[in-house]
Amino acid sequence: xxxxxxxxxxxxxLWAWLFLTIPLIYFIAVRFYPTVGxxxxxxxxxxxxxDKTYIGFDNxxxxxxxxxxxxxxxxxxxxxxLGVPISLLLSFIIAYYLDQVRFGxxxxxxxxxxxxxxxxxxxxxxxxWFYQPVSIGxxxxxxxxxxxxxxxxxxxxxxxxxxxxxxxIWAGLGFQIIIFMAGxxxxxxxxxxxxxxxxxxxxxxxxxxTMPQLRPTITFLVVISSIGFxxxxxxxxxxxxxxxxxxxxxxxxxxxxxxxTAFDNFEMGMAAAQTVVLFVILMxxxxxxxxxxxx
Amino acid sequence: MKPIWSAKKALxxxxxxxxxxxxxxxxxxxxxxxFKYNDQLYDLAxxxxxxxxxxxxxxxxxxxxxxxxxxxxxxxxxxxxxxxFFDALIGYTLCKFRFKGRxxxxxxxxxxxMIPTEMLVIPWYIVAKDLGILDSYLGLIFxxxxxxxxxFLMKQFFQGVPDEYLDxxxxxxxxxxxxxxxxxxxxxxxxxxALAIFTFLGNWTAFLWPLIVTSSADLxxxxxxxxxxxxxxxxxxxxxxxxxxxxxxxxxxxFLLLQRYIIRGVILGGLKG
Numbered sequence: 001x002x003x004x005x006x007x008x009x010x011x012x013x014l015w016a017w018l019f020l021t022i023p024l025i026y027f028i029a030v031r032f033y034p035t036v037g038x039x040x041x042x043x044x045x046x047x048x049x050x051d052k053t054y055i056g057f058d059n060x061x062x063x064x065x066x067x068x069x070x071x072x073x074x075x076x077x078x079x080x081x082l083g084v085p086i087s088l089l090l091s092f093i094i095a096y097y098l099d100q101v102r103f104g105x106x107x108x109x110x111x112x113x114x115x116x117x118x119x120x121x122x123x124x125x126x127x128x129w130f131y132q133p134v135s136i137g138x139x140x141x142x143x144x145x146x147x148x149x150x151x152x153x154x155x156x157x158x159x160x161x162x163x164x165x166x167x168x169i170w171a172g173l174g175f176q177i178i179i180f181m182a183g184x185x186x187x188x189x190x191x192x193x194x195x196x197x198x199x200x201x202x203x204x205x206x207x208x209x210t211m212p213q214l215r216p217t218i219t220f221l222v223v224i225s226s227i228g229f230x231x232x233x234x235x236x237x238x239x240x241x242x243x244x245x246x247x248x249x250x251x252x253x254x255x256x257x258x259x260x261t262a263f264d265n266f267e268m269g270m271a272a273a274q275t276v277v278l279f280v281i282l283m284x285x286x287x288x289x290x291x292x293x294x295x
Numbered sequence: 296m297k298p299i300w301s302a303k304k305a306l307x308x309x310x311x312x313x314x315x316x317x318x319x320x321x322x323x324x325x326x327x328x329x330f331k332y333n334d335q336l337y338d339l340a341x342x343x344x345x346x347x348x349x350x351x352x353x354x355x356x357x358x359x360x361x362x363x364x365x366x367x368x369x370x371x372x373x374x375x376x377x378x379x380f381f382d383a384l385i386g387y388t389l390c391k392f393r394f395k396g397r398x399x400x401x402x403x404x405x406x407x408x409m410i411p412t413e414m415l416v417i418p419w420y421i422v423a424k425d426l427g428i429l430d431s432y433l434g435l436i437f438x439x440x441x442x443x444x445x446x447f448l449m450k451q452f453f454q455g456v457p458d459e460y461l462d463x464x465x466x467x468x469x470x471x472x473x474x475x476x477x478x479x480x481x482x483x484x485x486x487x488x489a490l491a492i493f494t495f496l497g498n499w500t501a502f503l504w505p506l507i508v509t510s511s512a513d514l515x516x517x518x519x520x521x522x523x524x525x526x527x528x529x530x531x532x533x534x535x536x537x538x539x540x541x542x543x544x545x546x547x548x549x550f551l552l553l554q555r556y557i558i559r560g561v562i563l564g565g566l567k568g
Contacts, residue, residue, distance in 0.1 A: 009393075015471040016392035020400065023385045026441050031407040034418035041417060048421070094314060097307050104312075110554060111315035114322060116561075117546040119500040121518035122539035125525050126321045129328075129532045135337055136532065138324065142339070170318070175561065182562045220565075231411060234502045238522055255413050255503070262417055263507060275414040282411055 059273035083229035095180035116174035124238035183217030328536035363520035386449025452486035489560035
């Protein structure tokens with residue numbers, strides 16, 4: 001080994017590169033190379049067994065003219081546009097009041113939080129059972145006992161999507177509540193005291209102090225939950241017949257469509273093009289939200 | 296000032312308690328159904344007049360649920376250990392060392408957070424197929440061994456570790472790796488536990504990639520196993536609920552044991568991450 005004196009600075013830089021060698025190889029091989037791969041496969045027609053044929057943007061053009069794909073996109077946005085406002089509104093209201101409660105606080109918080117720790121696949125089957133027609137499903141059983149009409153839930157093209165969305169909202173609430181409560185706790189008490197001295201009512205304090213102070217928290221939760229709802233998969237795969245996203249594609253979101261295209265039909269090029277669409281949607285939505293909410 | 300129970304407070308408390316019951320309903324009914332026979336399933340009594348363990352016995356003797364549990368534990372634990380070690384090491388290096396290319400590497404790793412997993416599964420699948428590691432443990436674990444999220448989280452936390460501590464250790468003659476393990480890591484245990492919680496939970500519940508990469512039932516993780524089992528056992532809801540209960544029990548148990556740490560960890564990971 002060359003024993004030439006090295007400065008401490010050089011020696012430490014050497015350690016840094018030693019520490020980073022394996023991680024860099026990993027990130028290049030398992031993140032960057034596949035990312036480039038997804039883009040390049042999206043420009044081909046390929047059934048995984050045969051040869052790849054380069055077809056330019058034909059996959060994207062085909063998607064543009066495919067009514068099924070537009071239906072899938074519209075479902076995906078329906079999950080987003082229902083899921084985000086409902087879950088954020090519910091979790092904020094619960095967090096706002098739970099924060100003021102002392103008696104049994106820890107127990108109530110645990111009840112709200114535990115669903116977040118469950119396995120989405122397991123809970124999808126529990127909810128699927130709840131939604132079954134009468135004599136099996138407990139929701140219809142309860143409705144029946146109250147003498148209210150029965151609901152079709154997963155068998156209806158209009159009710160199925162909200163029915164599939166419900167367990168996704170339910171499971172995410174605990175996380176959002178915890179984050180909202182942490183945000184509320186982080187607001188300095190002096191703000192409230194000053195407002196009280198000025199004679200502000202609790203509604204005014206909520207509007208003038210709590211909400212503006214919670215802006216970073218709200219931004220974070222909107223972005224995170226939007227990404228989550230745009231990528232919904234586990235619930236739909238497990239709650240619909242044969243994991244098809246039915247009835248009549250009424251619940252099929254983009255990720256399930258990608259899965260079916262790639263691993264049922266083995267149209268790898270087309271599926272990769274769909275993942276590129278997902279990527280672009282996520283980027284645009286996130287950028288828009290950050291722009292609007294951070295100002 | 297002592298808390299006084301006004302009518303308004305009592306109303307808020309009652310509504311919150313009702314909400315809490317609603318939140319727990321699916322979990323309670325799942326466990327309740329797992330102790331029932333098929334023909335008792337349809338009465339709404341939570342505790343059946345003749346509770347039975349027969350569903351659990353059936354699952355353990357006639358299905359591969361135990362194998363799937365073991366698989367899930369192996370995958371989740373290996374991935375979590377790897378993420379803890381490497382993400383801490385990367386975060387530490389990017390925070391505490393000065394060298395050319397540091398910012399570029401940090402931004403590059405951070406940018407991987409923008410790439411959705413769904414976009415990577417197709418290339419991963421093709422590479423795994425070419426390498427012959429489809430349907431293997433290696434195939435299950437390789438996508439998760441390091442994460443951009445963890446690197447970011449750890450880097451944030453190492454900023455709170457004073458350089459003087461590290462310099463003191465250098466004077467004591469520890470090498471850089473020893474300093475990382477013996478001096479720096481113990482100072483960021485809250486961040487490590489937050490990262491451990493998120494990584495373990497994420498892998499325990501992961502569905503899409505395990506569904507894609509495994510094809511033989513011996514290698515299913517618990518979500519994939521449960522999904523395929525439930526698809527076959529349609530209408531045997533007490534069996535499906537028992538499987539779902541088995542899948543959910545470990546994380547719920549861990550929560551009940553470590554509640555305070557987990558909630559703190561989720562807040563740390565959520566806010567700093």
